[in-house]
Amino acid sequence: MTDIFDKCREYRAYQTAVNAGIYPYYHPIADWLSATEVSIDGRRVLMAGSNDYLGLSRHPQVVSAATRAVSRFGATNSGSRLLNGTLTLHEHLESRLAAFLQREAAVVVTTGFQANLAIAALFGRGDIVFADRDNHASLADAVQLSGAVHRRYPHGDVDRLGRMLAAADPAAGKVIITDGAFSTGGDLADLPGLAALARAHGARLIVDGGHDIGLLGERGRGAPEYFAVEHGVDLVTVTLSKCFGSLGGVLAGPAEVIRYLRHHARSLVFAASLPPANVAAAIAALDIIEAEPERRYRVLDLAEALHNGLRAYGFDTGMSQTAIVPVRIGDTTLCLRFWTELLAEGVFANAMIPPGVAEGQALIRVTVTAEHTTDQTARIVEALATVGRRLGVIPPVPPATFHAVTMARPRRSPETVSGRRRKPHAGREGKSRTTVGGTHDDVLPADARVMTALVDGRRPRHHRPVPHARGRTPPAGRGRAFRFAGARTQLR
Ligand SMILES: Cc1ncc(COP(=O)(O)O)c(C=O)c1O
Numbered sequence: 356m357t358d359i360f361d362k363c364r365e366y367r368a369y370q371t372a373v374n375a376g377i378y379p380y381y382h383p384i385a386d387w388l389s390a391t392e393v394s395i396d397g398r399r400v401l402m403a404g405s406n407d408y409l410g411l412s413r414h415p416q417v418v419s420a421a422t423r424a425v426s427r428f429g430a431t432n433s434g435s436r437l438l439n440g441t442l443t444l445h446e447h448l449e450s451r452l453a454a455f456l457q458r459e460a461a462v463v464v465t466t467g468f469q470a471n472l473a474i475a476a477l478f479g480r481g482d483i484v485f486a487d488r489d490n491h492a493s494l495a496d497a498v499q500l501s502g503a504v505h506r507r508y509p510h511g512d513v514d515r516l517g518r519m520l521a522a523a524d525p526a527a528g529k530v531i532i533t534d535g536a537f538s539t540g541g542d543l544a545d546l547p548g549l550a551a552l553a554r555a556h557g558a559r560l561i562v563d564g565g566h567d568i569g570l571l572g573e574r575g576r577g578a579p580e581y582f583a584v585e586h587g588v589d590l591v592t593v594t595l596s597k598c599f600g601s602l603g604g605v606l607a608g609p610a611e612v613i614r615y616l617r618h619h620a621r622s623l624v625f626a627a628s629l630p631p632a633n634v635a636a637a638i639a640a641l642d643i644i645e646a647e648p649e650r651r652y653r654v655l656d657l658a659e660a661l662h663n664g665l666r667a668y669g670f671d672t673g674m675s676q677t678a679i680v681p682v683r684i685g686d687t688t689l690c691l692r693f694w695t696e697l698l699a700e701g702v703f704a705n706a707m708i709p710p711g712v713a714e715g716q717a718l719i720r721v722t723v724t725a726e727h728t729t730d731q732t733a734r735i736v737e738a739l740a741t742v743g744r745r746l747g748v749i750p751p752v753p754p755a756t757f758h759a760v761t762m763a764r765p766r767r768s769p770e771t772v773s774g775r776r777r778k779p780h781a782g783r784e785g786k787s788r789t790t791v792g793g794t795h796d797d798v799l800p801a802d803a804r805v806m807t808a809l810v811d812g813r814r815p816r817h818h819r820p821v822p823h824a825r826g827r828t829p830p831a832g833r834g835r836a837f838r839f840a841g842a843r844t845q846l847r
Pocket residue numbers: 466467468469471491493534538563565566594595596602603604847
């Protein structure tokens with residue numbers, strides 16, 4: 356007889372990593388010491404792994420709104436929106452979000468995960484869902500819950516998707532679902548391409564704006580605004596736990612669709628509603644998002660500095676154009692060791708390993724927020740470089756040239772950013788190639804590298820080569836041994 360708990364007894368990956376001293380998850384933060392520093396294991400550590408991109412979760416206006424809401428409405432509504440958990444505050448947030456996102460209507464649910472699960476109410480048996488392979492786990496789970504056919508296309512491969520759509524049953528209901536900005540790579544979906552395909556094949560397009568709404572676009576309406584394809588996107592989902600510094604999820608789109616979801620989305624109907632403090636915090640955050648666009652630009656400036664500072668040292672930071680800076684490591688065990696040594700250097704980031712990323716593509720996800728200083732950003736770069744050299748991830752001596760990247764700033768960026776006049780990006784003088792969303796990969800010579808590596812022009816220090824050579828043997832249990840979760844679980 357099979358005991359369903361057998362697999363738990365046989366689950367070794369966790370203990371192996373703990374024994375090797377390289378387990379990177381569930382690491383408790385004892386305290387927040389400032390907007391960017393935390394106390395971990397009794398030490399002051401620089402936070403470079405938060406999704407609070409605009410730095411609003413501790414903003415005085417947001418905290419005070421949350422505190423007032425708790426005093427007035429209590430800690431929870433202890434009931435579902437449908438029955439007894441709706442406050443006028445929820446309705447206020449919904450109308451504010453609908454106006455902000457320029458959608459007919461919006462509905463607020465308790466988490467971003469639940470917002471994505473809610474879309475399962477819109478499709479079912481006989482329908483076909485076309486999904487990017489790198490979509491967030493919650494979008495994949497929504498398709499499985501719905502019973503619709505799940506057709507996954509290779510990450511970002513719009514041509515392949517086009518062929519899949521052309522081959523699909525013309526009578527079937529069709530929907531394309533994608534992250535706007537992908538949560539591990541920070542790269543953007545080709546929304547213009549996807550919107551054109553959706554139009555051509557009579558499919559709907561649903562976009563999860565978790566990592567881009569609040570951050571990208573002139574008004575902060577995310578990747579659809581950035582690409583000027585908002586009319587081609589039928590429904591957006593958003594989490595309030597990132598740019599909005601709170602907790603919660605949102606779906607925004609046509610009024611009739613939102614009304615339908617209010618009565619059919621099981622993750623909404625059968626779950627306690629978003630607590631008052633989080634509703635009030637999100638409203639206060641939205642006030643700031645609308646009033647202070649410079650926060651968005653600051654994050655993108657810092658992220659660009661982080662990217663280029665790391666690239667100048669020889670790191671591969673992928674194709675991100677957002678606040679997510681993926682530092683590609685490759686081997687899983689090496690990635691876990693990197694994470695551990697980075698923490699020892701006083702920087703907390705995120706280790707992303709399979710199944711959250713493809714086998715052999717483990718990475719350290721580094722993020723900065725609007726609250727980080729340029730000096731802190733430089734410290735993050737230096738700490739990564741120290742560990743990278745020690746573990747042989749980067750060469751002992753920085754390369755002579757590197758490919759500089761530019762972030763997805765709005766097409767019409769404001770004249771001044773963070774109180775200073777915006778300078779043209781030095782990388783534009785280099786050789787460039789165009790990718791989705793703008794100029795990427797400007798090849799810079801070494802001296803230009805120094806000028807553009809960091810926002811404040813701080814020069815990356817050249818350390819002496821360290822004895823650890825590239826390709827050093829990782830500790831026991833490399834590769835697959837450190838799959839902490841099953842294939843369908845994504846650690847994001
Ligand atoms: C793209 C994306 N969508 C949805 C979610 C889920 O949001 P929440 O954490 O609010 O449940 C996340 C969170 O990691 C995410 O990255």
